[in-house]
Amino acid sequence: MLEIKELRAGYGEAEILKGISLTVKPGEIHGIMGPNGHGKSTMSKILIGHPAYTVTGGGVTFNGKNLLEMPPEKRALEGMFLAYQYPVEIPGVNNAEFLRMAYNEKRKHEKLEPVDPLDFDELLNAKMKFLNMDSRFKERAVNEGFSGGEKKKNEILQMALLEPKVAILDEIDSGLDIDALKVVAEGVNKLAGPGNSLLIITHYPRILQYIKPHHVHVLIRGNIVRSGGMDLAEELETTGYDSYLKGK
């Protein structure tokens, strides 16, 4: 489904990703862990087509197509979704309208009729109820003034609506309280299925106990230095990254 090969990329002069390779098959859940500032978010931004970063080598295929050639909105419509580590605030734009716009773009892409505001409202209410979100978040501007946890929930709400093929969750668990974490994890598990894959970037094994990954990778200095299963995540919790950082 998603195949990253020897990907090199960076910001300005600095090379941040130094030849990452990763294959994600349909239905697979991958956890990605690693110290601060080593390139996890950069990888997700490259995948969604952030214009500030440049790819200098390697390639990415998504459903057999060259991902790097697609503009960001095409990638999204093809089923690539990023739940942001730091969701963007958009003042003046109503959250519910934004969600409906995104939802209808997807329907248009699938050659389906757009849903009208009333039908969409019903759908939205159901999803929000499941995520334990207050309905006033419909009326507010997109992410504006949302608390850290509220922003994360709003990301998951979008994921639930758009049902992407590959969802990258960049530290979805940071900023969530214990109950919210459970709710979000349930939301994520609802999406997980034979046709959908997940890439979960995190610092804590806890979320991986709720959303069981098939593979766990350690990303150090722009490279995946070790891969394993759930036991790797637990091992890291006790050992930290010291051994990886020393051995250059």
Add this chain to the structure above:
Amino acid sequence: MAGQDKKQDISELTKREYKYGFTTDIEADVLPKGLNEGTVRAIGAKKNEPDYMLEFRLAAYRQWLTMKHPDWAHLKIEPIDFQDITYYSAPKKQEKLQSIDEVPPEILKTFEKLGIPLMEQKRLSNVAVDAVFDSVSVATTHQKKLAKQGIIFCSISEALRTHPELVKKYLGSVVPITDNFYAALNSAVFSDGSFVYIPPDTKCPMELSTYFRINTEGAGQFERTLIICDKNSSVSYIEGCTAPSFDTRQLHAAIVELVALDNADIKYSTVQNWFAGDPETGKGGIYNFVVKRGKCLGVNSKISWTQIETGSAITWKYPSCVLVGDGSQGEFYSVALTTGHQQADTGTRMIHIGKNTRSVIISKGISADVASNAYRGLVKVASVAEGARNYTQCDSMLVGDKCSAHTFPYIEVGNENAQVEHEASTSKISEEQLLYFQQRGIGKEEAIRTILNGFCKDVFNQLPMEFAVEAQKLLALKLEHSVG
């Protein structure tokens, strides 16, 4: 009944099926370039105006001679040679282009995107069109319908002959000839414009617009508009068009005067999209210097200005309200967009004189590329204006980092009980915001449109529905090349 009629009229307006071609005389007669007392007399004579009008013009001309070109605005204006302008060339005042091929390509592109029909494109870009259309009848039908209710809607040239008592009483009563340099100039040499009178106890049954006015053609350069709304009456007037107007003349110095008597309500909406000049160099664009002012003479009267300013090389105007009547209200809602090399210095003046007068100012300035955008607003409360209140909100949005936004709020409060509130903000459309939309499958253009609509919402809400939709499209279109 009236409601039905109204609906139909609006849809006619928005379909823009009417065409021009109903000017009465065909002699193409032109005065030589330059301005002196002889020119002013000649204009009066050519237009066959009554004596009182000539006196008005001459007084204005003599006033103008004593005045200097103002230099206080935040604008870079090339010196204007007032002796190099033709002040009378009727009726084919503007040089006709021979075919649509002569119209600048960026204008044609915009037409296309806005879906303006070809004939209308020609009319707007001043290409000669054969007068085979139905416009005369459309216009007269409206005039007849309006006349039944005692509403007068005609060109100002016609009004000063047919309704001298109204013109004498009100022309120059809101913007006196001594007011400023361009007011004096316009008063001396104005070509034509609209005249509206709404009699007492009458709600004008349709939106009035320059489209429906006979003899619209050639009223451009020194246009003069006078709208009088009598007791307990209301009117909504729309000026302009969302398609870009192309004109070979550079200076446009118009005057609009509004008078509201007791309990009268005037709403004046403008969408201005004159040719902005070459986007790379800024050459050739229109100087849009307009004096717009309304007087709330009567008690509880109300004047509301809404403007969407997107065109012209330089926009320099302050639609204002003088709140004389007790309990009267003034409103100013503005979106001013500057891209490329455009400059704007615009805003309003709210002058509170009557008791319990209220004013609201909502200004949204959007600046992109290397453009400059200034808001300048005065709120003045006279010492006698007990209980006056003003609310001002002034927001700027920057697109890119080479453009600029400035705000110059002036507040002069002479009454200690007055409440004057001012809020201001500056924001930016960021690459990150656009990417967030795109990540959710929404294209960049749609993203820009959505963000701008959010930013301008409070102003768009004031526009007649169809106009609001077009204004939204227009804004997004103008910014298409400026973001990302």
